[in-house]
Amino acid sequence: MIYSELKIFEEILKITKEENLLLLACNGCAEVCKVSDDKSISEIEEKLKTNGKKIKRIIKIDFMCNKNLIVRKLSRFINDFSDNFGILVFSCGIGVQCVSNVIEKPIYPATNTIYLGGFQGLWPGEERCAECGMCYLGITGGICPITFCTKQLINGPCGGTNNGKCEIDSEKDCGWALIYEKLKRIEKLEILKEYQEPRNYKLCEPTGKIRKKIFYDVDKNEEL
Numbered sequence: 001m002i003y004s005e006l007k008i009f010e011e012i013l014k015i016t017k018e019e020n021l022l023l024l025a026c027n028g029c030a031e032v033c034k035v036s037d038d039k040s041i042s043e044i045e046e047k048l049k050t051n052g053k054k055i056k057r058i059i060k061i062d063f064m065c066n067k068n069l070i071v072r073k074l075s076r077f078i079n080d081f082s083d084n085f086g087i088l089v090f091s092c093g094i095g096v097q098c099v100s101n102v103i104e105k106p107i108y109p110a111t112n113t114i115y116l117g118g119f120q121g122l123w124p125g126e127e128r129c130a131e132c133g134m135c136y137l138g139i140t141g142g143i144c145p146i147t148f149c150t151k152q153l154i155n156g157p158c159g160g161t162n163n164g165k166c167e168i169d170s171e172k173d174c175g176w177a178l179i180y181e182k183l184k185r186i187e188k189l190e191i192l193k194e195y196q197e198p199r200n201y202k203l204c205e206p207t208g209k210i211r212k213k214i215f216y217d218v219d220k221n222e223e224l
């Protein structure tokens with residue numbers, strides 16, 4: 001099982017740029033972690049509405065890591081997807097990437113996938129989540145900068161990109177070249193102007209138990 005926690009609401013509000021939102025919830029691991037159960041979703045839905053968002057629809061999918069299921073379910077609602085429209089996903093990082101791979105719309109994670117220690121099961125798809133504890137998929141068009149960029153950069157490319165390939169491994173696509181192209185296709189390049197605070201590597205540490213949420217105030221250099 002992949003474990004995830006809900007992001008704080010202020011962050012969800014900050015990353016979701018569009019007025020109209022579709023809420024997409026996974027009935028698999030995410031529901032077991034209580035990040036996609038009815039109570040969590042309705043709490044976030046109410047707060048989003050209070051902050052001027054329009055929730056067009058809430059859709060549940062049994063296993064969001066199954067792209068066929070996502071396509072089958074979303075194709076019924078394709079007429080809902082207007083221009084000013086984003087999708088807020090309640091699942092682990094793999095599920096968010098799967099949604100982003102099957103639909104060219106702005107996708108935002110409502111959760112952070114965290115590391116509890118041990119091994120992750122094998123996954124046949126191209127999506128990879130390193131359980132970094134602070135999901136960045138909302139600022140990268142749904143492409144993970146931790147697993148697709150060799151240096152795990154979160155504020156854009158290193159400068160060594162060569163013809164779309166990584167300077168460390170010329171056989172490998174540069175993660176940030178992929179992110180740039182994706183953001184361009186979904187007309188969200190302006191997100192790249194937003195500065196991301198330095199990563200808190202404490203979020204990657206295994207604890208062997210489910211942690212309290214940890215947030216870090218970089219100005220005060222302390223956990224919140």
Ligand code: SF4
Nearest residue numbers: 093129130132136144
């Ligand atoms: S940014 Fe990548 S590694 Fe981190 S939680 Fe999201 S998908 Fe997983």
Ligand code: SF4
Nearest residue numbers: 149158166167174175
């Ligand atoms: S070339 Fe691209 S993928 Fe490779 S380290 Fe630099 S930004 Fe990351």
